[in-house]
Amino acid sequence: MSGKTILVWFRKDLRIHDNEILAEAVRKGDRIIPVYCFDSRQFEMTSFQTRKTGLIRTRFLLESVADLRDSFKRAGGDLIIKFGKPEIILPELVAKYQVNEVYHHREVASEETRVSADVENALWKLKINLKHFIGHTLYHKEDLPFPINSIPDVFTSFRKKVERDGSVRACHETPGKMNFPENLESSKLPNLSDFGFDEHVPADERSVMKFYGGETEALKRMQDYFWDTNAVQNYKQTRNGLIGSDYSSKFSAWIALGCLSPREVYWEIKKYDQAYGSGDSTYCLYLELLWRDYFRFMFKKYGNKFFQKIGFKGIAPEESKNQQELFELWKNAETGIPFIDANMKELNATGFMSNRGRQNVASFLVKDLKVNWMWGASYFEEKLIDYCPANNWGNWAYVAGVGNDPRVYRYFNVLKQAMEYDPYGEYVRLWIPELSNIPGAGVHQPWNLSQTERSEYQLVNYLTAPPYTPELVFVKK
Structure with a gap:
């Protein structure tokens, strides 16, 4: 030939x-x-x-x-x-x-x-x-203002230097005419059953959106988020949302598989800013792309240390003696803490969870239940539709205090978070219908209900209290 x-x-x-x-x-x-x-x-x-x-x-x-x-x-x-x-x-x-x-x-x-x-x-x-x-990154490593081994271990320092001295390259042109061998073989796409999965498991209707794989759907979603709905203009205000398709871009699943280029998103942001004026929302979306870059570069810098319990900080987090039992409760959405269980139910059913939810369930597993953070990271690896190694393991190490968080002992009070980000309990009721009769924010603390109220709200099949010492959660402020 x-x-x-x-x-x-x-x-x-x-x-x-x-x-x-x-x-x-x-x-x-x-x-x-x-x-x-x-x-x-x-x-x-x-x-x-x-x-x-x-x-x-x-x-x-x-x-x-x-x-x-x-x-x-x-x-x-x-x-x-x-x-x-x-x-x-x-x-x-x-x-x-x-x-x-x-x-x-x-x-x-x-x-x-x-x-x-x-x-x-x-x-x-x-x-x-x-x-x-x-x-795979927004910024090419050769366009960073420092070599990989000198990248700051704190994101804010990284961000400031990159924003000041870095540059984003133009996108590569999509090829026009492509030539292929005349005898190119035809291939059969595997089925889910070829991987040991049931072909007939339906998508959960409560999912934030119908995720469908591929570049075509990725570009369609980008068009919709920026231009058809103009949802991006409210991103700063809605990014901590829990319900619905447009509280965040949902680009992550397509970016993780490379169906959507981060540079393509970046230049779409610039195009949007030119049309409507730059604002906080598009800047916040850009920061999410930069955060993703950061962990990829951190992986390049520290390698396998992100797959070690002590991370690159060399700190061994405290662990419970019965952590296997606690891990099972966490992953099966049976902790008895409605906000945690609702998020885990969403993950298990749809493969997606909000950023706010991810921070809370990770912090809860590591800081409250004191379970090995690597178990949580590995479970996310299996379940997340938008899994990518650097983002997943980097963020888990961050939450566990063995990675890039300068505040090693950062703690999420999950009750406080639930009251702030799901003040009316709508998200919890969506994912835990057993609690749907409880009015208002009371849905976040069903253990406070009297026996009469439990009967009134038909809580026959729901826990009367979290199946471990509640002080783990409620003493801390």
């Missing part, structure tokens, strides 16, 4: 817009071979007895890969879809299609970087180069 053939290995960059590996492959190659591998290791059990990828994110991933395949089919080609280990599959495809070079985006977490190294070694034996690109 004459000319240059480049294999484009897609991982968490499931889009054709602002995708450097695709743009460069189209520019430098005569033909491209797009490939996605469902790495079997990403669907195994962890040492914490959780799945690395649960049903909801698997469904979202399948939808996203299907959408990427449709994009290549519209361009006259296809996406080769495989199930197995990339270090075995990619060399086979390289040999079959006489590939000259392989492109991929570099990851930052240890498991993903280990796979890249294994692929690189396997390709090296065939005298084929694996070319690494950096394309």
Whole structure:
């Protein structure tokens, strides 16, 4: 086969817009071979007895890969879809299609970087180069005002220097014409049952929105949030919300799989600011993108320390003797604290939880129940539709006091938080219908009800009190 053939290995960059590996492959190659591998290791059990990828994110991933395949089919080609280990599959495809070079985006977490190294070694034996690109962040690491090993450990210091001296690159152009080998094989997309999941589990109607995977839906959501509803203008006021689609952007699920580029969002913010004037809400949305960048760079700086109980601060948080029992109560939404249980029910049913909810359930697990924070991080890894290693483990380490929080002993009083962010109990009633008859904020403390009130409100199947010492929560102010 004459000319240059480049294999484009897609991982968490499931889009054709602002995708450097695709743009460069189209520019430098005569033909491209797009490939996605469902790495079997990403669907195994962890040492914490959780799945690395649960049903909801698997469904979202399948939808996203299907959408990427449709994009290549519209361009006259296809996406080769495989199930197995990339270090075995990619060399086979390289040999079959006489590939000259392989492109991929570099990851930052240890498991993903280990796979890249294994692929690189396997390709090296065939005298084929694996070319690494950096394309998951808003700011390219080369445009930061400091080297990775000198990045401040406090976000505020990082933010100030980046805002002053950093710059965001323009998006890469979406390729026009793409050429593919004539004999490119057609692939079958796996089903949920291939991963051991029930095909017929319906989506929960109480979900904040219907998340559907893929670049098409991601761009549609961005159009809707910025322009069709103008919801972004209220983001600063609504970002601590708990119910509904527009209290926050909900971009995170698509960004996590690379269906939506953070740079694309950034330049949409700039476009919006130009049309309506810059304001606090769009700036706050930008800060969320920057916070995401920060943890990816922190992972680059500290590596596996984020996967150790003592983090990079070297502090071992206090742990309860019966933490296994307490962890089961927490993950099954049976703590008896309605605000915590409601958030966990939402996570378990939909794969999503508000930022406010995540902070509270994490703090409660670590600071009140005194359970190993890594158990919580691992459970989130399984359940979250928007899971990404750096964000998840970085934020959990932050809450546990072993990461980037300068206030090691930061504490969330969950009752106070419940009263402030769910003052009428609407969120709790939505997710715990057993409490729906309790009026007002009383829904947050059902243990204060008399036996007569419990009968009146039909609390037959709900706990009379939290199944552990309540002082853990209520003594602290």
